[in-house]
Amino acid sequence: MTTSPPYAMLAELTHRCPLSCPYCSNPLELARKEAELPTETWVDVFAQAADLGVLQLHLSGGEPASRRDLVELVAAARASGLYTNLITSGIGLSERRLGELDEAGLDHVQLSLQGTDAAMADRIGGYRGGFDRKMQVAEWIGKIGFPLTLNAVLHRQNMHQLPGAIDMALKMGARRIEVAIVQFHGWAMQNRDALMPTAEQAQEAQQIVKDARTRLKGQLVIDFVPADYHSDFPKRCMGGWGRMGLNVAPDGVVLPCHAAQTITGLRFDNVRDTPLGDIWYKGDAFNAYRGDDWMQEPCRSCDMKTQDFGGCRCQAMALAGDPAATDPVCIKSPHHAKLQERAAEFAAGTDDNLTFRVSA
Numbered sequence: 001m002t003t004s005p006p007y008a009m010l011a012e013l014t015h016r017c018p019l020s021c022p023y024c025s026n027p028l029e030l031a032r033k034e035a036e037l038p039t040e041t042w043v044d045v046f047a048q049a050a051d052l053g054v055l056q057l058h059l060s061g062g063e064p065a066s067r068r069d070l071v072e073l074v075a076a077a078r079a080s081g082l083y084t085n086l087i088t089s090g091i092g093l094s095e096r097r098l099g100e101l102d103e104a105g106l107d108h109v110q111l112s113l114q115g116t117d118a119a120m121a122d123r124i125g126g127y128r129g130g131f132d133r134k135m136q137v138a139e140w141i142g143k144i145g146f147p148l149t150l151n152a153v154l155h156r157q158n159m160h161q162l163p164g165a166i167d168m169a170l171k172m173g174a175r176r177i178e179v180a181i182v183q184f185h186g187w188a189m190q191n192r193d194a195l196m197p198t199a200e201q202a203q204e205a206q207q208i209v210k211d212a213r214t215r216l217k218g219q220l221v222i223d224f225v226p227a228d229y230h231s232d233f234p235k236r237c238m239g240g241w242g243r244m245g246l247n248v249a250p251d252g253v254v255l256p257c258h259a260a261q262t263i264t265g266l267r268f269d270n271v272r273d274t275p276l277g278d279i280w281y282k283g284d285a286f287n288a289y290r291g292d293d294w295m296q297e298p299c300r301s302c303d304m305k306t307q308d309f310g311g312c313r314c315q316a317m318a319l320a321g322d323p324a325a326t327d328p329v330c331i332k333s334p335h336h337a338k339l340q341e342r343a344a345e346f347a348a349g350t351d352d353n354l355t356f357r358v359s360a
Helices: 039-052 070-079 095-104 118-125 130-144 159-172 186-195 199-215 276-282 313-320 336-347
Strands: 008-012 056-060 083-088 108-113 148-154 176-181 221-225 245-248
Touching: 008 039, 039 070, 039 276, 056 070, 070 083, 070 095, 095 130, 108 130, 118 130, 130 148, 130 159, 148 159, 159 176, 159 199, 176 199, 199 221, 199 336, 245 276
Parallel strands: 008 056, 008 245, 056 083, 083 108, 108 148, 148 176, 176 221
Antiparallel strands: none
16 A cells, blocks of 8 residues: 555644543543643644645644644744644633734634533533633634634534534634534543433434535535444544544654554654654554555455545444454444444433543
């Protein structure tokens, strides 16, 4: 297999975050502030990424606004020729700081949405006053003129707010909304009983998105991440392992995806020690599931293997105990029926108590 250059890089600048979302994709063991890459190292990583072929840089966390050098980092990324997208809760951004980010060359903002009203959003985010602050930040974003994507994570407790989230994106002047039914990695795995949607909710959300795409064509782009556990076919996770993008964790560890460290036995390189290009092309972790030599049956002989690349390796690890197994979401997997049984059991739970993400 010929490895092409990566198209995008997710830079997790920090795991620090004022919110405590119970579905956070950050690992359970968070990198502390003292372990974060310093400014000059991130600047060098951005230059290496651009030289490697990366076009899009997604600045994330945690909450990237927790970094005092965020404006400097955006300016450095822009100087390297990277398109910059800030993925943020909005907490920690002021009108003045947004203006400075605009001057530094920030291209796009992706604003997270925990709910369409303060009661829901503040409860899920674990931050009182967070919703009102977010609405103020959205107003500033519109005033400055940043292109905006609204990111709405849906689960059993807020799924009914999907129509309102789409309306909110329109009112904010967003160009895009990402409707993502919760993916069970990181902290979400601690909360499956409380967050798992029912099959009926998943189907209704899919229909709402389908109808809205037709109704709002030309006004709003709607990306949709369906409910894995209630699906019959796996998603094309990350566009394929080590094919399109890479993640750099706050401490410099380079990953094929945000949950890759849950796969035991893989060795991950660090940008403090190894050039980014060597990690991408030669790294053991990145080459582990490229191509199809690693695939088991039924993936190996399946026509879909060039479309879905076997699904999610981290999900296979979590649900089947084998990262090389067919993603249990796939109807051809021997684990599929059991997965759907478990999903129905989780969705039938009546306990809505949440285990909230801790601070880094």
